[in-house]
Amino acid sequence: MSVLDEISKAVDERGEEFTALSDQIWDNPELRWNEHDSMAAQIEVAQRAGFTIQRQVAGIPTAFSAEYGAGGPVIAILGEYDSLAGLSQESGVATRQPDPANTSGNGQGCGHHLLGTGSLLAAAAVARFLDGNGLPGRVRYYGCPAEEAAAGKSFMVKGGAFADVDAAVSWHPASVTGVMSADVLAYCQAYFSFAGVAAHAGASPWLGRSALDAAELMNVGVNFLREHMPPDTRVHYAFVDSGGPSPNVVQPTARLYYLVRAPDVPQMRALYERVVKIAEGAALMTETSLAVEFDGGSAELLQNAVLEQAMHDIAVRLGPVPFDDADRRLAQPFLATVSPAEVAMARAMAGIDASDPSPLHDGIIPFDATAPRQRAGGSTDVGDVSWVVPTVQCTGAVAALGTPAHAWQLVAQGKMAAAHKGMIHAAKIMGATAASLLTDDGLLARARDEFDTRITQRPYDCPIPDGVLAPPLRAR
Numbered sequence: 001m002s003v004l005d006e007i008s009k010a011v012d013e014r015g016e017e018f019t020a021l022s023d024q025i026w027d028n029p030e031l032r033w034n035e036h037d038s039m040a041a042q043i044e045v046a047q048r049a050g051f052t053i054q055r056q057v058a059g060i061p062t063a064f065s066a067e068y069g070a071g072g073p074v075i076a077i078l079g080e081y082d083s084l085a086g087l088s089q090e091s092g093v094a095t096r097q098p099d100p101a102n103t104s105g106n107g108q109g110c111g112h113h114l115l116g117t118g119s120l121l122a123a124a125a126v127a128r129f130l131d132g133n134g135l136p137g138r139v140r141y142y143g144c145p146a147e148e149a150a151a152g153k154s155f156m157v158k159g160g161a162f163a164d165v166d167a168a169v170s171w172h173p174a175s176v177t178g179v180m181s182a183d184v185l186a187y188c189q190a191y192f193s194f195a196g197v198a199a200h201a202g203a204s205p206w207l208g209r210s211a212l213d214a215a216e217l218m219n220v221g222v223n224f225l226r227e228h229m230p231p232d233t234r235v236h237y238a239f240v241d242s243g244g245p246s247p248n249v250v251q252p253t254a255r256l257y258y259l260v261r262a263p264d265v266p267q268m269r270a271l272y273e274r275v276v277k278i279a280e281g282a283a284l285m286t287e288t289s290l291a292v293e294f295d296g297g298s299a300e301l302l303q304n305a306v307l308e309q310a311m312h313d314i315a316v317r318l319g320p321v322p323f324d325d326a327d328r329r330l331a332q333p334f335l336a337t338v339s340p341a342e343v344a345m346a347r348a349m350a351g352i353d354a355s356d357p358s359p360l361h362d363g364i365i366p367f368d369a370t371a372p373r374q375r376a377g378g379s380t381d382v383g384d385v386s387w388v389v390p391t392v393q394c395t396g397a398v399a400a401l402g403t404p405a406h407a408w409q410l411v412a413q414g415k416m417a418a419a420h421k422g423m424i425h426a427a428k429i430m431g432a433t434a435a436s437l438l439t440d441d442g443l444l445a446r447a448r449d450e451f452d453t454r455i456t457q458r459p460y461d462c463p464i465p466d467g468v469l470a471p472p473l474r475a476r
């Protein structure tokens with residue numbers, strides 16, 4: 001039996017158990033840094049599969065690792081489990097309808113219940129493979145908290161969690177299947193808190209110093225900055241505190257949350273410093289004071305073409321996710337809720353012929369290591385892992401084509417048969433990639449060579465300044 005066949009068999013044997021685990025995490029969606037029940041459910045299953053658990057990786061309460069094997073190289077498989085606020089949605093329903101059984105209001109809008117469970121399933125299959133063949137080597141699953149705008153893995157990297165790892169493998173649920181090879185943006189985020197002086201807005205406004213004015217002036221300043229930003233950079237903001245709902249007071253507090261993205265960490269940092277100057281200017285103009293709290297950030301991805309090619313070859317040999325007509329029939333109403341532009345983007349990315357009517361991806365994204373990289377506008381904290389250890393990721397189709405992440409449509413499809421099939425499929429691709437790295441010395445050596453060359457040219461530049469701790473470890 002080939003490595004892929006052995007891994008596929010081991011994945012299928014545990015398919016039901018892990019499908020139930022993924023549904024269990026979907027049913028109880030927890031937010032970043034608070035994924036206690038999701039982590040406990042994963043640990044229980046990992047222990048049952050014979051893994052040794054290490055809790056509080058890098059000191060973070062909801063980060064853990066689960067290891068199996070002895071000697072040999074260490075191959076990491078990365079998982080996540082956090083959800084998003086405000087995305088409660090009834091399972092299988094193709095109209096926006098919050099789930100009445102869900103008391104938190106959260107929802108698995110990025111499919112992380114599948115992500116973490118599929119990765120743990122891949123690790124369990126690799127454990128079985130090592131055992132069955134009496135091979136040396138270790139597979140280590142990392143339960144990574146707070147991917148959603150919180151950079152859990154970046155703080156784990158900063159805490160040295162991957163110091164003895166030889167290569168890392170991961171995936172992300174999506175509407176298409178294949179190797180993830182696009183560039184992503186480095187990012188950082190920070191809170192800008194303005195403090196002023198309250199006053200009666202009618203009787204004595206000249207005695208007040210408005211923090212709300214400062215926040216508005218900061219946003220105006222940043223919006224003028226946009227013309228002079230490098231291409232492919234982005235700045236987003238949200239009001240966390242606008243000072244309150246009363247127009248007849250001079251607001252003494254206001255707080256903004258900013259997110260700055262750029263193609264690499266140095267450009268991101270330069271742009272962030274300009275944003276900080278604008279905030280300082282806004283405080284000066286309004287005679288308010290400013291406190292800046294750096295919250296987190298992630299580097300851009302450092303791709304590894306050797307690993308991408310190996311993973312792509314495995315995906316091609318495995319073939320598309322085995323969707324059937326029932327899956328397609330159930331996916332159709334979801335396709336109708338997504339904008340045609342999103343669907344067209346997904347089709348173009350996956351190289352799907354425009355005449356193909358299937359609402360699900362029945363192929364593998366083409367991959368050419370020599371072609372220029374596409375640019376994805378988002379960011380991921382896998383980026384930081386990729387700068388300390390050769391890393392590769394794939395996507396697995398779990399929903400109708402073009403289903404956007406961070407949307408109710410992905411929540412609604414998260415427990416459907418198609419989602420389970422996509423997760424099991426991704427576990428096979430990841431498991432076979434990890435098992436190949438454990439059995440083919442040449443593959444791991446070539447991946448490491450490429451990695452060493454790249455980081456000699458440009459070393460890792462950690463986006464998180466020294467002294468900034470993961471949010472659960474900060475004094476409040």
Ligand SMILES: [Zn+2]
Nearest residue numbers: 110112147172
């Ligand atoms: Zn995600």
